[in-house]
Structures are given as C-alpha cells and as structure tokens.
Amino acid sequence: MSLDAATVRRVANLARLRLDETEVEKLRSELNGILGWIEQLQAVDTEGVEPMAGGSPVPVALPWRQDAVTDGGQADAILRNAPDREGEYFGVPKVVE
Amino acid sequence: MRPTDYTIAEGLRALDKREISSVELTQAYVEAIETHNPRLNAYITVTAQQALEEARASDARRAEGKSGALEGIPLGIKDLFCTAGTRTTAASRILGEFVPPYESSVSGNLRRDGAVFLGKLNLDEFAMGSANTTSAFGPVENPWSRANDPAKRLVPGGSSGGSAAAVAARLAMGATATDTGGSIRQPAAFCGVTGIKPTYGRCSRWGVVAFASSLDQAGPIARNVEDCAILLRSMSGFDPKDSTSADLPVPDFAAACGRSVKGLRIGVPAEYTMPGLAPEIDALWQQGLAWLKDAGAEIVPISLPHTKYALPTYYVVAPAEASSNLARYDGVRFGTRTAERDSDLRDLYERTRAAGFGAEVRRRIMIGTYVLSAGYYDAYYLKAQKVRALIARDFAEAWDKVDAIVTPATPSSAFPMDERQDDPVTMYLNDVFTVTANLAGLPGLAVPAGLDAQGLPLGLQVIGKAFDEETVFAVGAALERAANFTATPQVRA
Numbered sequence: 001m002s003l004d005a006a007t008v009r010r011v012a013n014l015a016r017l018r019l020d021e022t023e024v025e026k027l028r029s030e031l032n033g034i035l036g037w038i039e040q041l042q043a044v045d046t047e048g049v050e051p052m053a054g055g056s057p058v059p060v061a062l063p064w065r066q067d068a069v070t071d072g073g074q075a076d077a078i079l080r081n082a083p084d085r086e087g088e089y090f091g092v093p094k095v096v097e
Numbered sequence: 098m099r100p101t102d103y104t105i106a107e108g109l110r111a112l113d114k115r116e117i118s119s120v121e122l123t124q125a126y127v128e129a130i131e132t133h134n135p136r137l138n139a140y141i142t143v144t145a146q147q148a149l150e151e152a153r154a155s156d157a158r159r160a161e162g163k164s165g166a167l168e169g170i171p172l173g174i175k176d177l178f179c180t181a182g183t184r185t186t187a188a189s190r191i192l193g194e195f196v197p198p199y200e201s202s203v204s205g206n207l208r209r210d211g212a213v214f215l216g217k218l219n220l221d222e223f224a225m226g227s228a229n230t231t232s233a234f235g236p237v238e239n240p241w242s243r244a245n246d247p248a249k250r251l252v253p254g255g256s257s258g259g260s261a262a263a264v265a266a267r268l269a270m271g272a273t274a275t276d277t278g279g280s281i282r283q284p285a286a287f288c289g290v291t292g293i294k295p296t297y298g299r300c301s302r303w304g305v306v307a308f309a310s311s312l313d314q315a316g317p318i319a320r321n322v323e324d325c326a327i328l329l330r331s332m333s334g335f336d337p338k339d340s341t342s343a344d345l346p347v348p349d350f351a352a353a354c355g356r357s358v359k360g361l362r363i364g365v366p367a368e369y370t371m372p373g374l375a376p377e378i379d380a381l382w383q384q385g386l387a388w389l390k391d392a393g394a395e396i397v398p399i400s401l402p403h404t405k406y407a408l409p410t411y412y413v414v415a416p417a418e419a420s421s422n423l424a425r426y427d428g429v430r431f432g433t434r435t436a437e438r439d440s441d442l443r444d445l446y447e448r449t450r451a452a453g454f455g456a457e458v459r460r461r462i463m464i465g466t467y468v469l470s471a472g473y474y475d476a477y478y479l480k481a482q483k484v485r486a487l488i489a490r491d492f493a494e495a496w497d498k499v500d501a502i503v504t505p506a507t508p509s510s511a512f513p514m515d516e517r518q519d520d521p522v523t524m525y526l527n528d529v530f531t532v533t534a535n536l537a538g539l540p541g542l543a544v545p546a547g548l549d550a551q552g553l554p555l556g557l558q559v560i561g562k563a564f565d566e567e568t569v570f571a572v573g574a575a576l577e578r579a580a581n582f583t584a585t586p587q588v589r590a
Contacts, residue, residue, distance in 0.1 A: 008463070015420060015466040016427070017459055018447035027463060030521060034464055037522050038409045038477070044484050051482035052489060054341065055297040055311035057538030057563035062340050077198040081431035090429050093442050 003032055100125035101267040101590045105170055105324040106351070108270060112159065112169050119159070119169025122270075123152035123213050126171045129590030130215065130268050133240075137588060139253075139263040141176050141234045142184055143216040151213040158211065165211030166331055173269035175260050176217035177224055178204045178315070179304040183214075187306040188222045188232035191426045191453025193433035201304025202336045203273060203315045210331045215269055219259030222455045223423065224280055224308045227527035229258025230514060231457045239288060239511045240266035240586035244552035247587065251511040251553070254284030254527070260318045261288035267590040271319035271328050275305060277312045278411050279507075279531030282543035285318050286506035286556030289545045289584065291573070292318040293325050294531075296564045297538035298343035300329075301336030309418035310341075312411075312535045322544060322574045326350035329566065345564060353567035354574040359393030361572065364499030368404035369530060371508070378505045378555060381547045385503055385557045388579035389572065397499050401491040406484050407533045408525055413468050413481035414536070419458075420465025426453060460521060489537040496562050501572045504530050506543040506556035530558055540566045542573045546580040554584065 008028045012019045019027065054060075075088045084091030100122050103111060111117045127145045134140050148171060155169040179185050179197035186192050200208065208214075221231040229237040229252060237258040239251040253262040257274035261284035264272050274281040276294035285292030293316045300315040307313065317328035330351065335344040365386060370379070386396050428434035428449030435452040436445040454462065468477035495502065508529055517523050534541035540563075543556040557576055561569035 003467075007467075011463055011467045011470065014470060015462050016424075016443070016446040016450055017454070017462065018444075018451035027460065030460060031463060031467070034412060034460075034521055035467075038413055041406060041409050041413070041480050041484055042476075044403070044406055044480075044487065046480065046483035046487065049483040049486050051479055052486040052536075053482070055313075055535075055538050056341060056343075057297060057489065057492075060298070060341075060343075063337075063344070065337065074198070078430075080198060081195050083193075083428060083432070083434035092429055093436070093440055093445055095442055 003028055003035065101129055103270070104320050105270050105327050108170055119152040119155040119213060120149060122169065123148050123171045126215055126269060133266055133268060133588055133590060137238050137240060137262050137266055138235050139219055139237050139259040139266065139268055140173065140216045141186055141188065141219050141259070144183055144214060148213050148215050155211050155213060165209065167207060168211030169213060170270050171213045171215050172207060173215050173218045173260060173263045173272040174204055175220055175257055175273050175275060177220060177275055177306045178273055179306070180204055180214065180217065183217065185217065185306070186234065188220045188234055189453065189455070189458070190233045191432050191449070195431050199304060202301035202338060203305065203332045206331050206334060218263055218272055221256035221258065222458050223306065223419070224256035224275055224277055225419070225457050225461055226255040227279065227283055227524055228252035228517070229255040229284070230518060231455055233455060236514055237262050240588035241289060241511060241553055242587050250514050252287070252514050254287035254511065256280040257284045257318060261285050261290055261292070264288070264290045264318050264320060265586050266588050271317055271324055273315060273332065274318045275313055275315050276535065277308050277415060278535050279528035281316045281318060282531045282541055282558060283507050283527055285543040286545070286554065287511040289554030289582065289586065290318055290320055291322050291325050291542070291544050292316060293329060293542040293566065293569065294534060294540060295329060295333065295566055296540045298341055299333050299564070299566070301334070301339040301342045303336055303338040307422040309415040310422060311418060312415060322570060322577050323351055323354045325542070326354050326570050343564065348567055350566055350570050353570040356567070356571035357393065358389060358572055358575045361394045361501065361568070362397050362499040363389050363394045363572065364397050364399040364495055364502040366399050366401040366404065366502060366504065368401050369504045371529065375509060377549045378508065381555050382505050382557065385546055385576055389503065389575060392575050392579070399495045399498055399502070401495060401533070403484060403487045403491050404533060407488055407536055408529060410481045410484045410488065410536060411532045412464070412525060413477050414485060416461040416465035417469050417478050418465070420462045420469065423458070423462055426450060485536050488533060492537045492539060501568050502560040503572065504558045504560065506530060506558040510549045510551065510553035510555055534560050539563060540569050542569050544573045544576050545582045546576055547582070548584055
C-alpha cells in the first residue's frame, strides 16, 4: 500500500498541519518508507489474540474515586499562558458569523 | 576530593558529616555548567540563583535535623517535566514561553525529599528521537569523543540526551529522564552512565508532557547503579492524579544493589543476536554473562520469538498515541500562536502547528493520524496492539524460566551528529534492544560495561519482571562491580 499526494494532504488536513507543496512530496516519500517497513506486521499470526490495552504489564482495573469537585477556581493561573484572552476567556478568531 | 566528584550516595554522607554544604555542592555545579554548557548544550534553562536559594534552605533544614532522603543534592530535570514557575519547553517551539502553574508529581517528590534543581535539561522535541538532534534549542553534544578523531562531535543519544550528557560531564549529580522506547537507556549507554526505566506505573506520569501514554515512564539517570536506586525510590509512588500509577509499596531499591546474584537465572534471548551486530557489542555481552556466571548466576538460553516485530509495532502505537496527545497544541490555551490577520480558527490551528512542530514531530503526527484514520485503524493500530500482546506474552513465558534478562543496551556506540539523519527508519533502529521493555511495560536498566576500540562507552541492559526492579538493581550492580568502569569523558568538570 502506497500513499499518494492526495492522501498525504487529507491526513495533514485531519491532523491540522498546514503543508506546502514541496513538503507534500517529501512527506509522501518518508511516510511510504516508514509504512512499508511497518507492513511486516501483517505477516504475524494474531488469530484469536486480544489486543493489548494500556501499558501495564499486570492486569489492573482503573481506580474509582468519589465524584466530587477537588480543584478549581483558578482561571487566572489557567489563562496565564494563553496567547490571547478576553477577561476570563481564551481569545480566538470569530467562529460564528 | 572536588565537590563534583561525589556520587549521590557519597554526597549525602558528606553532607551528613558536614564535610560539605549543599550551597558548596550547588555552587560547584553552577560553575561546571557555566564552563561546559556553552559547548555541550545539555541545559535549555539554567536556574542558578534559584538553585542556590534552594541549597541555602536545604542547609537550614539539615541544621534543624529535618533532612529528606535527597537533602541538598543538586539535580537536573529533563525539560519534559513541568516545574512550577520555571519555563517548560519539551524542546519544542510550540510551547513557547510556557510556564507551568503546577509541578509534575515526580519532580514534586524530589523536591519533597530535599533535592535542589539546577535547571531544565535538553531533549529531543517531545522526546521523539534517538540522537538529541531534533531539539528546537539545538543539539546536545556527547562529552565523549573518539580517540582517533577527537574533533568529530558525537550525539549523546536521545531523547534524554541532555540528562545523560549532564550526568556524564558532571553538570548534575543525577537527572530525571523519561523513556518511551529507549530514551533513558540508549543515551545512558552512549554517555557511559547508568539509567533505569522502571515498570510502567511505578512513577506517576502526571505533569510530564505526554508523548505516548501507554509507553511513557519516568526514571533516573545517574553515575552508578546505587545512585539510580536512591533517585528512583524518591521519584516512585502511587499518585491519585495518574490512574495508571501503581498503588504498591516502594521498596528500598538501594538495599537491593547489595544483593547477591548467586542462584539467579539470567536469560539470554536468542533473537537479540541480530545480523550485523557489531563484534565488540557481542563480545561485551558474552563478557557480561561470564561475569554473572562467575558471581554464581545461571545463564539460561531463552527465546522471545516476536522480537523482530517490536520496532514496527512501536512505530504504529507510539505515533498513534502521540497524534492524539499532541492535538492539544492548538495555539489557543498555551504556547505560541501563528496566525494571519484574516485567519479563521482552522487556519490558526494549521499555521500554529506547522510553525510550532519540528520535522520529526510532524512526521510522527502524520503516521499516527494515518494509522488511526477511518479504514486503517484495524489494519494498523489494532494489529499492532495484538502483536504487542504477543511481545508481552513472550516475556511472560520467559519468566517461568528466568529471573532477569541481560542484553546489549544499544546496537552501536555513540555516532557522529552528521550521520543517520537522512533516513528515519535507520534512526529508529537505535532502539532495537530497548523498545521491547516499553511495549511489555517491564523495567530495564542500562549500565556501562566497557569501551569500544574508539574509547567510547558501551552498555549492557538488564530487563526484569514487572515491579521487580530490585532484581534488576541486583544484577546491574553485579555487572557494575565486575566491569569496574572508571573511564570518564574528555569534557567534564
């Protein structure tokens, strides 16, 4: 399976990465190299194998906690790194006409 | 003895006996950084004034008899750990001047125990790389060089290249690092220092900039096995803020370093003898096994049949998780924003991410997005997670026969900065011996064991059972005692 330029543009679009035309061709060739190498996984017999979920080497159940508010009221700390803000809100270009 | 000559264990004893103060220790490291960091570029941010203030506070605590387990020890922190009030970059342009309002749990644990932070250590951008050449803040240079070509600048390995180089050159007593596919063990081996990636879940991931969440683990890099054990004990522990952190007691890892390896069964996986493995690496591996046999261990041939699929599996799983984790960098809530006057929101996202991410990060986001996209999820991501289960099963079956596994840490010694940069897959092969432990979630330690013909360090790796870092430390310490590795790099304080 080999990626064409249109697929590279589509994936970049999904990933919200702006690409110029010279980058499309370079990425197409690099991604094909990597995907071609990954292709060897298809040779592994995985019939009846449960896919691994998470990274734990031992079976673990995710812990539960009380559904209680434990933190909050820190708008200023949260907004301090924002590139743009208006009052207690993040600033973005106009979204709704 | 010069202050920068102390190991952490020696430093703690010297501080206890008032032979040195934390201020004196910290001052020596601040001067070492001033002298050597301009060349090595191991630190992105140096917090010298803050470190000296922390050292003064630490000396005061010690005087009051309130010493923590790392009281007054100056450390470097990989710039992937959020540090409250100190810029955290992940070596990426996209985080800009991000100053976390909170402290990562691991660095917080070190602070709780009295450690002093010298600054933030360089790394590959978002920890994606094996040579520390993808940092937006420039590459790190390995403090070691080849005997026959001393002018050739070598890579320190990656992604924790700054951590390994700083410890090797004595610009920190020890350092935090992270390991997703080998990012602690490979640079430790390249720089002639020791590093351990503990079992997945041993250290909290909270406040560590995420790369691939099911693979990422924090761990220490230090000058020897015992120092790693001391640091790991402080870094470890259950954290309610990370639902994957293990609610298990943290053992006294340093005590395990003194355990005998007599009677331990050491596995040697046939599949790690790879075509093209350098004869020097193979010879060092055989030497390591002979040392363990002399110490009373039993050497047991084993098979890990899915080993050759580990790297391709990793290069599906890790980019997939990375593409999801890195979706948060959108130029809205933190970091840099790149936009034109008439940009709409989508254009803002696309320009911000194109300008903010480097080439390797963009490549991995593209791979990850592709393998998760509609129509490809089953063929790539699900398939890889099934092969990953088989790789984990290989280890589970091996633990019926052996107590630990010993392999080379890397397929080569440190290479020049201008090599292996053109083909991504060639660079990925650096992690061939280390990546399996991440996929299976197991602890792995790299310990320097010898020098190659060029005078560069080579390391061995010890892989252990889940949450059995103690056996890993025992075997690592036995290798360390036998190897008696005392060589030091050309550039050091």
